[in-house]
Amino acid sequence: QQQVRQSPQSLTVWEGGTTVLTCSYEDSTFNYFPWYQQFPGEGPALLISILSVSDKKEDGRFTTFFNKREKKLSLHIIDSQPGDSATYFCAASRTGNTGKLIFGLGTTLQVQP
Amino acid sequence: DAGVTQTPRHEVAEKGQTIILKCEPVSGHNDLFWYRQTKIQGLELLSYFRSKSLMEDGGAFKDRFKAEMLNSSFSTLKIQPTEPKDSAVYLCASSSPRQGAGSDYTFGSGTRLLVI
Numbered sequence: 001q002q003q004v005r006q007s008p009q010s011l012t013v014w015e016g017g018t019t020v021l022t023c024s025y026e027d028s029t030f031n032y033f034p035w036y037q038q039f040p041g042e043g044p045a046l047l048i049s050i051l052s053v054s055d056k057k058e059d060g061r062f063t064t065f066f067n068k069r070e071k072k073l074s075l076h077i078i079d080s081q082p083g084d085s086a087t088y089f090c091a092a093s094r095t096g097n098t099g100k101l102i103f104g105l106g107t108t109l110q111v112q113p
Numbered sequence: 114d115a116g117v118t119q120t121p122r123h124e125v126a127e128k129g130q131t132i133i134l135k136c137e138p139v140s141g142h143n144d145l146f147w148y149r150q151t152k153i154q155g156l157e158l159l160s161y162f163r164s165k166s167l168m169e170d171g172g173a174f175k176d177r178f179k180a181e182m183l184n185s186s187f188s189t190l191k192i193q194p195t196e197p198k199d200s201a202v203y204l205c206a207s208s209s210p211r212q213g214a215g216s217d218y219t220f221g222s223g224t225r226l227l228v229i
Binding site for chain 1: 117143144146154155156158161163168169204206208209210211213214215216217218219220221222223
């Protein structure tokens with residue numbers, strides 16, 4: 001079973017709009033949640049990350065929100081641009097000795113001009 | 114900084130062949146990961162090394178997939194024998210664990226494998 005679930009599987013938004021991607025996880029010991037962005041023909045690249053001690057982290061047009069009680073997080077992209085069209089992966093891990101990330105299946109975003 | 118280098122970028126193999134994919138991690142990174150990426154299954158972990166020691170070997174992939182880390186700056190993934198269902202993108206990533214923080218992966222651009 002998938003330990004990290006993402007929705008929707010794919011999404012189309014208009015340029016200038018706000019994109020919202022969501023993610024949920026099973027294991028309550030997870031405390032680190034990065035989001036990765038992948039363009040076609042490239043490997044995923046770290047976009048933004050959050051530790052469970054925070055409920056929000058912002059980086060330019062990208063904001064990630066974390067809800068520990070519900071075991072959910074989300075990625076918001078304001079003023080979405082065609083250049084944001086990519087696949088977005090949510091991931092989870094525990095800080096400490098293990099370096100392994102558990103990835104969701106991804107959300108493919110298309111931003112229409 | 115040099116990122117993760119994967120070669121080749123593309124590989125076409127006939128069913129039953131042996132292929133070897135290569136990866137050079139970021140200098141100084143202690144952790145190295147091999148993933149298989151498909152649309153349906155997403156990112157599937159094949160192998161995980163820490164300081165050249167094998168930490169995890171993806172259970173379902175053990176029979177025909179073998180990753181090795183010959184030194185801290187080079188890893189290979191051998192698929193033997195290849196099957197058409199192995200057609201996918203193979204990604205290598207490296208990271209360094211940080212005290213009190215999560216690991217951030219640097220991924221290579223991947224090798225796109227087609228088995229015919």
